[in-house]
Amino acid sequence: MNISNYEKAIQQVTDLIDGKPAEILTEGVTCCACNEYCPTGANPFDLINRIQEENKSLPIPEKMVAWMASGGKLPTEIIRGDESEPVLSMSVMERWIPDGAIDGRMFEGLTIAKGGNYFCYLGFVHFGMFSPLEENAQKFVDNLASIGAKEIVFIHPDCYSMISKMQEFNISVPFKAIHIIEYMRDYLQNNSNAIVPINKKIAFQRLCVSRFVPEIEPILGRFI
Numbered sequence: 001m002n003i004s005n006y007e008k009a010i011q012q013v014t015d016l017i018d019g020k021p022a023e024i025l026t027e028g029v030t031c032c033a034c035n036e037y038c039p040t041g042a043n044p045f046d047l048i049n050r051i052q053e054e055n056k057s058l059p060i061p062e063k064m065v066a067w068m069a070s071g072g073k074l075p076t077e078i079i080r081g082d083e084s085e086p087v088l089s090m091s092v093m094e095r096w097i098p099d100g101a102i103d104g105r106m107f108e109g110l111t112i113a114k115g116g117n118y119f120c121y122l123g124f125v126h127f128g129m130f131s132p133l134e135e136n137a138q139k140f141v142d143n144l145a146s147i148g149a150k151e152i153v154f155i156h157p158d159c160y161s162m163i164s165k166m167q168e169f170n171i172s173v174p175f176k177a178i179h180i181i182e183y184m185r186d187y188l189q190n191n192s193n194a195i196v197p198i199n200k201k202i203a204f205q206r207l208c209v210s211r212f213v214p215e216i217e218p219i220l221g222r223f224i
Helices: 005-017 035-039 044-055 060-072 122-127 131-145 158-163 180-190 216-223
Strands: 075-079 089-091 113-114 151-154 176-179
Touching: 005 044, 035 044, 060 122, 060 151, 122 131, 122 158, 131 158, 151 158, 151 180, 158 176, 176 180, 180 216
Parallel strands: 089 113, 089 151, 151 176
Antiparallel strands: 075 113
């Protein structure tokens, strides 16, 4: 008997809940789409991810796991700016950000925090591992809170998404987390007289972690 994809999805998750093997453990890797489409907000990807780790369902080489964990060991630096402005958390993304990308007026005066202390560990979900998030969540928040800022802008969507998980971990966040897209939108709205249109189209590839924070998508849609 043929069954619909909808019925198959229900059966797959039911099997997981009952402790039975399900092919989704090896096929569900990075997209997190089931969280977005779940009509009850049950976040089934989190369940899948936890069981993937328990069963070692994804054959991720140890050297890749070590590479991911090394993010938390990179040198940490804080470049102090205007204390009345938000802090910009770059996490460990500096090496991938083009030279000059944050040198303009939009980021002028912001305190810059970068390095291993601000590594969020969310990338481990792509390796079928959830425990590194739980084990390092409190440290992640504490390190950010120790900067002393009321507002922190996250240049990497993973880090912003990690903050969204803190309620699940029963961890309070003593600062306002701001997505980089929110910050850019607000800056442009507040400085609209200085905008010079360049009349170019842009393309945006949606990130898998955007499914953890769907509230950002409408902002991005209006922004671009």
